[in-house]
Amino acid sequence: MGKSLLLFLAAALVSPGFGGALAQTAYPSKPITVIVPFAAGGPTDVVTRIVGEHMSRTLGRQLVVENVGGAGGTTGMTRAAQAEPDGYTIAVGNMGTQSAAPALYANLKYDPAKSFTQIGIVNFTPQAIVSKKGLPAGDLKAFIAYVKANQATTSQGHAGVGSISHVSGTLFNHLFGLKPNLVVYRGTGPALNDLVGGHIDYMVDQSLNVIPQIQGGSIKAYAIAATARLESLPDVPTTGEAGVDFIFSAWNGMVGPKGLPPEIVATLVAALAKAHDDQTIKARFVELGSTGPAGADRGPAGLQKLVESEVARITPVLKAAGATAN
Numbered sequence: 001m002g003k004s005l006l007l008f009l010a011a012a013l014v015s016p017g018f019g020g021a022l023a024q025t026a027y028p029s030k031p032i033t034v035i036v037p038f039a040a041g042g043p044t045d046v047v048t049r050i051v052g053e054h055m056s057r058t059l060g061r062q063l064v065v066e067n068v069g070g071a072g073g074t075t076g077m078t079r080a081a082q083a084e085p086d087g088y089t090i091a092v093g094n095m096g097t098q099s100a101a102p103a104l105y106a107n108l109k110y111d112p113a114k115s116f117t118q119i120g121i122v123n124f125t126p127q128a129i130v131s132k133k134g135l136p137a138g139d140l141k142a143f144i145a146y147v148k149a150n151q152a153t154t155s156q157g158h159a160g161v162g163s164i165s166h167v168s169g170t171l172f173n174h175l176f177g178l179k180p181n182l183v184v185y186r187g188t189g190p191a192l193n194d195l196v197g198g199h200i201d202y203m204v205d206q207s208l209n210v211i212p213q214i215q216g217g218s219i220k221a222y223a224i225a226a227t228a229r230l231e232s233l234p235d236v237p238t239t240g241e242a243g244v245d246f247i248f249s250a251w252n253g254m255v256g257p258k259g260l261p262p263e264i265v266a267t268l269v270a271a272l273a274k275a276h277d278d279q280t281i282k283a284r285f286v287e288l289g290s291t292g293p294a295g296a297d298r299g300p301a302g303l304q305k306l307v308e309s310e311v312a313r314i315t316p317v318l319k320a321a322g323a324t325a326n
Contacts, residue, residue, distance in 0.1 A: 027087055027264055028061040034254075035091035037076025040067050042188065043164075043208045044252050047123050048092045050284055054275035059267070072162030072325055073097040074105055081110040085117070085257040087264035092122055094252045099310035100167045103318040104325040112307050117260035118300040120272045121293040122252040123285060126226035127168045128210050128236070130219050131202040132195055140222040140242035147178050147202070156180040157191040157200040161325045164250045165191065167314060168225075169204040174317050175246060195219055206250045207233070207289035225249070230289045253303045269299055 034052055036045045045067065052063035068076035073096055080091035098112040110116070129140065137143035147154050156173070158166040165188060173179065183200050185191035188209050194200050196218045203210075207224060211232055214221045223239045224230055225248040239246045254272060256265070275281055276292040285291055296302055 027267060028059055030088065031062045031064050032059070032087065033089045034063050034065050035076045035080045035089065036065050036067050037069065037073035037080075037091065037093060037097055038067065039069050039187070040065075043125065043206050043250070044073075044092055044094050046208070046288070047252055047285075047290065050281060051122055051272065051275045054278055054281060055268075055271040058271040058274050072101065072104065072160060074101050074108060074110075074162075077101075078109045080255065081115040081257060083257045085259040085261070087256065087260060087268070090119065090254060090256045090268070091116075092252050092254050094164065095250050095310060095314075096162045096164055096167060098253055098255075098307050100162055100314050100318060102311055103315040104162050104323060106324070112311065113304065115258055116255035117258055117265060118303040118307070119254040119256060119265060119268050120299050121297055121303050121306060122254055122272070123290045123292055124249045124251045125206045125208045125288070125290040126224050126230070127164075127172075127204050127248045127250065128207045128214070128224050128233075128289075129172070129202070129204050129222045129239075130195065130210050130214065131222065132198045132200065133218060133220055134198060135201060135220060137222075140237075140239065140244050143202075143222050144176050144178070144244070147180060148176070151179050152181075154180045154202075155183050155200045157183045157185055157194060157203050159185055159188040159191050159205075161323060163188070165203055165205040166323075167318070168248050168250070170321050170323060171248060171314070171317050172204045172246060174321060204248075211287075211289050224289075231286050232289050251306065253307070255303075265300065273298060 034048060036048050038044050049065055052065060056062045068079055077091060077093050077097045083089035101108055137146040156169055158169050160166060191203060195203055196213060207230060213219045214233060221236045223237050223242045225239045225246050229238055293302060
């Protein structure tokens with residue numbers, strides 16, 4: 001190789017433009033950490049692993065889930081917000097961390113709408129209104145009337161302040177003027193176990209969490225808070241079919257730290273979209289009572305709009321209820 005050619009290659013390698021091009025084409029060049037701000041096995045963890053496995057194949061690098069629990073998920077999301085914006089630390093938050101948290105935590109160290117680079121909605125999961133098997137009410141309207149008439153002795157369980165079951169249950173109770181005795185658990189599992197055992201009367205929780213118990217007949221399902229019935233629970237009516245105006249879906253969203261380079265965002269957005277289009281993942285979501293985003297809901301703009309609208313919807317109700325995590 002001639003001396004002049006060697007000098008040209010050496011100059012090219014140290015030039016900013018050439019180095020920048022290499023950096024862009026190399027992403028990702030190592031595994032990507034995905035912070036899930038909850039314990040392994042929960043709804044956010046489950047859907048993150050389903051989608052993350054597919055994205056790993058698309059990107060050619062593994063998405064490694066790191067469970068960072070604490071403070072209703074805000075510990076993990078704070079860490080994600082403060083990470084280096086290089087594309088190698090991202091996170092999947094949920095409705096609680098990305099919309100309810102500002103109303104619950106006075107000293108929250110991030111702003112869901114401003115502290116992150118939005119990547120996209122991962123999934124939607126409608127809430128189910130469920131009770132212990134022996135509750136006498138036969139349908140949703142009768143159930144609401146029963147709770148209202150027996151508030152002193154009726155109990156509602158939830159998985160902790162800021163959890164999906166807490167937020168959705170608070171909105172449900174507020175809408176219908178219900179004031180049950182609240183029983184707080186450290187997670188959905190213990191709450192659901194007590195519901196099955198008949199130790200608490202009802203919950204409003206993600207359908208993903210309660211489908212097996214509904215199918216097995218160990219709890220009673222009054223309605224799904226969605227516009228259409230779930231394929232996995234075809235005999236359970238929607239709230240609208242039950243004559244009640246209450247639509248509520250939990251959701252998960254993928255984000256990165258603020259300032260994530262546009263080319264990295266585009267790469268992650270494309271990989272997430274490809275996962276959503278996969279028929280195996282679509283079928284798995286159906287089993288979980290969940291759906292992926294479609295149309296305008298996809299991508300950063302869809303997630304940004306959802307975060308802003310949910311913060312505006314949820315904050316006044318939580319404040320009116322006096323809910324706080326501090």
